[in-house]
Amino acid sequence: MVKAKSWTLKKHFQGKPTQSDFELKTVELPPLKNGEVLLEALFLSVDPYMRIASKRLKEGAVMMGQQVASRLQQKEEKWVRTGPSWAAGTDFIPGVSWPGVIFLTHEVRNMELIYVSGLLTVAGCKVVGAAGSDEKIAYLKQIGFDAAFNYKTVNSLEEALKKASPDGYDCYFDNVGGEFLNTVLSQMKDFGKIAICGAISVYNRMDQLPPGPSPESIIYKQLRIEGFIVYRWQGDVREKALRDLMKWVLEGKIQYHEHVTKGFENMPAAFIEMLNGANLGKAVVTA
Amino acid sequence: MVKAKSWTLKKHFQGKPTQSDFELKTVELPPLKNGEVLLEALFLSVDPYMRIASKRLKEGAVMMGQQVASRLQQKEEKWVRTGPSWAAGTDFIPGVSWPGVIFLTHEVRNMELIYVSGLLTVAGCKVVGAAGSDEKIAYLKQIGFDAAFNYKTVNSLEEALKKASPDGYDCYFDNVGGEFLNTVLSQMKDFGKIAICGAISVYNRMDQLPPGPSPESIIYKQLRIEGFIVYRWQGDVREKALRDLMKWVLEGKIQYHEHVTKGFENMPAAFIEMLNGANLGKAVVTA
Numbered sequence: 138m139v140k141a142k143s144w145t146l147k148k149h150f151q152g153k154p155t156q157s158d159f160e161l162k163t164v165e166l167p168p169l170k171n172g173e174v175l176l177e178a179l180f181l182s183v184d185p186y187m188r189i190a191s192k193r194l195k196e197g198a199v200m201m202g203q204q205v206a207s208r209l210q211q212k213e214e215k216w217v218r219t220g221p222s223w224a225a226g227t228d229f230i231p232g233v234s235w236p237g238v239i240f241l242t243h244e245v246r247n248m249e250l251i252y253v254s255g256l257l258t259v260a261g262c263k264v265v266g267a268a269g270s271d272e273k274i275a276y277l278k279q280i281g282f283d284a285a286f287n288y289k290t291v292n293s294l295e296e297a298l299k300k301a302s303p304d305g306y307d308c309y310f311d312n313v314g315g316e317f318l319n320t321v322l323s324q325m326k327d328f329g330k331i332a333i334c335g336a337i338s339v340y341n342r343m344d345q346l347p348p349g350p351s352p353e354s355i356i357y358k359q360l361r362i363e364g365f366i367v368y369r370w371q372g373d374v375r376e377k378a379l380r381d382l383m384k385w386v387l388e389g390k391i392q393y394h395e396h397v398t399k400g401f402e403n404m405p406a407a408f409i410e411m412l413n414g415a416n417l418g419k420a421v422v423t424a
Numbered sequence: 425m426v427k428a429k430s431w432t433l434k435k436h437f438q439g440k441p442t443q444s445d446f447e448l449k450t451v452e453l454p455p456l457k458n459g460e461v462l463l464e465a466l467f468l469s470v471d472p473y474m475r476i477a478s479k480r481l482k483e484g485a486v487m488m489g490q491q492v493a494s495r496l497q498q499k500e501e502k503w504v505r506t507g508p509s510w511a512a513g514t515d516f517i518p519g520v521s522w523p524g525v526i527f528l529t530h531e532v533r534n535m536e537l538i539y540v541s542g543l544l545t546v547a548g549c550k551v552v553g554a555a556g557s558d559e560k561i562a563y564l565k566q567i568g569f570d571a572a573f574n575y576k577t578v579n580s581l582e583e584a585l586k587k588a589s590p591d592g593y594d595c596y597f598d599n600v601g602g603e604f605l606n607t608v609l610s611q612m613k614d615f616g617k618i619a620i621c622g623a624i625s626v627y628n629r630m631d632q633l634p635p636g637p638s639p640e641s642i643i644y645k646q647l648r649i650e651g652f653i654v655y656r657w658q659g660d661v662r663e664k665a666l667r668d669l670m671k672w673v674l675e676g677k678i679q680y681h682e683h684v685t686k687g688f689e690n691m692p693a694a695f696i697e698m699l700n701g702a703n704l705g706k707a708v709v710t711a
Contacts (some may be wrong), residue, residue, distance in 0.1 A: 189640060219588030263515050314639050336639030352623030353476060355651035362649040364642035 139175065143199045144223040144404050146191055151371070153341050154188065154412065159200070159405040169180040176206035178424040181223065181401070182407040185312070188340040199223060200404075204424075208384045223404050261271045267294075269414045276417060288317070298324045305329070315339045315347045322354040331362045394418030426453045426462065430486045431510035431691050433478055440628050441475065441699065446487070446692040463493035465711040468688070470695040472599070475627040486510060487691075491711075493619070509702050552588045554581075556701045562703060567679040585611045592616070602626045602634045609641040610689065618649045624699070681705030 147160040160408055169175055181204040190201055200223035266277040266285040277285035284301040291297040297307070300319065305326040311318050315334025322331070339346055354360065370378060385391040396416035398407035401424045411420040427450055434447040439598045456462055477488055487510035539677040553564040553572040564572035571588040585593070585608065592613040598605050599622025609618070626633055640657040641647065657665060672678040683703035685694035698707040 165427065244633075315636075319636075333639065333642055335643065339639060343640075346635035346638065348576065348633035349602075350608075351633065352620065352626060353630075355620055355649070355652070356622065356653060359652050359656060360650070362642070364639075364644070364646050364648075366643060366646060369646060 140164070141166050142401060144401075145197055145199050146194050148196050150188065150341075154405070154409055156405050156409070161402065178204045178206045178401070180205040180403065181422040183411050183420045183422060183423060184338060185337040185412065188337075188409065188412060189343060207250055209382065225333055264303065265298075265306070267297070270417075273417055276394060285287060294320045295324065310333075310334070312336070313338045318348040319348070319354075322350045322360065324357075325354065325358050327358050329360050331360060333362060333364045334366070341412070355424065397418050398422045400424075427451070428453050429688060431688075432486055434594055435483050436479065437475065437628075441692070441696055443692050443696070449690065465491045465493045465688070468691065468709040468711060470691065470698050470709060472622055472624040472627060472699065474695065475624075475699060476630060477626045486534040511697065513580045529592050550589065552585075552593070554584070557704075560704055563681060577658070581607045582611065588619075595619075597621070599623070600625045606637040607642075609647065612645050612647055614645050616645060616647050618647060620649060620651045621653070628699070651669045685709045687711075 142161060142163050145160050145162055146158065148158055150158055166175075166375065182202055182382075183247060184202070184252055187201060194201065202223050216324065246386045263283045264281070266282045266286040268274055268277060268285065269289045271287055271290075274285045274287050286292055286297045286301060291421075294317065303323075306321070307323050307326055307329055308324070309325065309329070309331045310320070311331055311333045312335035315338035316332075317338055318331075318336070323329070355362070382391065386393065394417055396411075397416045398410075398420070399422075401422065404422055407420055429448060429450050432447045432449050433445065435445055435506070437445055453462075457565065469489055470488070472487060474637065477497075481488065489510050550570045551568070553561075554568045554575040555561055555564060555572065556574065556576045558574055558577075561572045561574050573584045575581055575586065589611075592611055593608070594613055594616055596608050596612065596616070596618045597609035598618055598620045600606070601620070602625035605618075605620075606624055612618070642649070669678065673680065679705055683698075683705045685697075685707070688709065691709055694707055694709045695702060
């Protein structure tokens with residue numbers, strides 16, 4: 138018998154998640170069935186989306202999430218990416234299909250353009266970033282942002298955006314939402330495009346959402362706003378994207394930074410810290 | 425000398441516009457210069473957008489707007505569409521370019537799909553409408569809506585939308601905004617498309633906008649939202665659209681209804697009534 142640890146959602150979050158919302162459980166795993174693989178988690182991910190996606194879990198269920206794992210039952214130490222849970226010891230995946238790709242998603246929370254900066258710089262775009270600490274700003278400038286500012290210390294987000302790009306913005310990659318998004322919308326150029334993939338600024342207050350954006354921005358500027366989740370792209374398209382991204386990382390065309398927390402027992406702490414913005418880059422937990 | 429009457433914005437609206445926000449003025453027009461045409465207003469339009477577009481006017485300026493006019497200085501009584509003002513007696517347009525096309529925009533405020541219903545019904549779409557009176561609902565059903573409900577009397581907008589289309593909605597043409605839009609977004613199908621051309625439900629409270637839509641709707645349903653104004657389409661494209669629309673009206677392929685107020689002196693009253701939803705169809709004032 139193999140023992141496995143997992144973090145469960147003891148009770149649904151009210152406002153900011155706290156340590157007591159989670160419970161660590163240990164279970165004995167049943168023998169493997171045909172097609173199943175025994176995995177050991179190596180790196181686990183904590184992400185903003187978990188704050189709201191957990192609403193769909195029953196209390197007592199294992200937290201959802203992604204991890205990089207190794208197969209325990211093969212000698213070959215090929216890394217695999219496993220399914221959705223905060224399960225450290227082991228995990229089952231019938232028919233593992235993902236190659237060894239660690240997460241390429243960077244700190245997108247308050248640095249919306251970091252992920253695309255490598256590509257956009259090449260294409261001749263001006264890239265502006267906002268982040269919540271001077272350390273993050275220094276990192277953004279280091280990896281080639283044309284302009285970056287600390288949105289927590291500027292007098293006015295609107296003025297900071299105007300100063301960084303007086304002509305306005307063509308594109309905005311949004312993971313912040315709320316008042317921040319409203320202000321950016323007011324600074325878009327006509328026919329600007331906004332991709333929305335997250336809204337971390339409101340996840341702790343979904344019951345009392347802040348005022349919506351001015352319809353004037355959307356109508357008069359004729360903006361296009363599109364929501365998306367990564368699972369839109371499946372099969373070959375996804376496979377190719379993962380390989381391309383890995384290649385660009387290895388070639389240095391995509392810069393990334395990881396914020397690593399050690400120890401599976403610190404999953405809730407890493408999650409809470411990440412929601413508070415304490416991480417510089419992708420928040421990862423080593424099992 | 426020709427005398428001309430015009431309605432001016434005496435003071436900017438606070439909340440709901442009132443009669444005292446307007447002032448009727450009479451001026452003597454200077455002699456025509458080369459390239460100018462003397463026009464007499466026949467039909468004037470009052471539209472929701474004027475509620476917020478007036479913010480850009482200086483107090484004392486003539487209210488913006490559109491009208492159908494006749495040329496006073498030609499014998500030919502060819503109708504022309506004039507520029508933006510609530511000016512009744514006359515109006516100048518250097519180089520009149522529009523053929524005699526009255527507005528085809530229907531009552532879109534609480535009947536978002538009426539404009540496209542003729543086309544969509546032909547294309548095999550199911551068309552659902554919401555409006556604020558039983559009389560409007562009867563009209564929607566008369567012109568071929570598959571389903572229509574009075575959003576003011578239903579117990580729950582969400583339930584009414586679910587009942588009218590249990591599988592959700594592919595497209596939504598929004599002129600309402602606010603909480604209404606938020607509820608519709610929650611009932612869209614994945615990859616649904618929303619065209620936003622107005623937001624009448626919030627125009628009287630732009631300083632205290634209602635909560636924004638749930639980011640969950642936009643992200644998880646991967647919705648596409650696009651704002652637009654009619655002036656996006658200029659030149660030949662606009663000319664062709666106006667001719668096509670006129671043709672479809674004459675052929676009966678597009679149904680319309682006008683809510684006519686008599687007398688230029690009643691412009692403010694017609695405008696205020698229209699914002700209160702008293703009109704069935706396009707609100708028009710005869711000069």
